[in-house]
Amino acid sequence: MKRFNYRGVNHVHINVTDLKKAIDFYTTILGFKLAGRRDPDKAWLSFGQYSDTEKLWYHNLALTEVPERNDRYWDRSGLNHFALEVESPKDVDEIADHLRTHGIKIIRGPGVHAEDMTYHVYVEDPDGNVIEVMANTTESDTELRKSAQWAPVRKWRELTRS
Numbered sequence: 399m400k401r402f403n404y405r406g407v408n409h410v411h412i413n414v415t416d417l418k419k420a421i422d423f424y425t426t427i428l429g430f431k432l433a434g435r436r437d438p439d440k441a442w443l444s445f446g447q448y449s450d451t452e453k454l455w456y457h458n459l460a461l462t463e464v465p466e467r468n469d470r471y472w473d474r475s476g477l478n479h480f481a482l483e484v485e486s487p488k489d490v491d492e493i494a495d496h497l498r499t500h501g502i503k504i505i506r507g508p509g510v511h512a513e514d515m516t517y518h519v520y521v522e523d524p525d526g527n528v529i530e531v532m533a534n535t536t537e538s539d540t541e542l543r544k545s546a547q548w549a550p551v552r553k554w555r556e557l558t559r560s
Contacts, residue, residue: 414523417461417462424459439463440460440463442456481532487517490517490532493531506518510542513548516533
């Protein structure tokens, strides 16, 4: 099998039902920077790594406004979640506290994934898109790693679709 020299994920593009609300969430709550906007339905955001004088809308996250939401993200094909990596587990805890302070419900975590020993917290944006904020742990994070858990197994055959 041929292998390609990928450098990483360049950006994620998600659909939202209220572009203004989504821009506010990602900039005010998660600290993204608005790189550009095209009315009526598109916006591009970055982590803030690009100069204010940059004329191109380099971005890590793209948003497009759509008319409706599918509430069952876990049952549809497509995006399950995207992960934002931070420097340390301490940073994850700091962000979790920040999210709670702003009334954002944490839907999973803080905790450690058994499969890769990353420390994480999961939240939803205003449209229900799931965001994981995560950091790698090291062998010195003994106590954290002892608490590692596998994600719950979904019982797909028992689910009924409406």
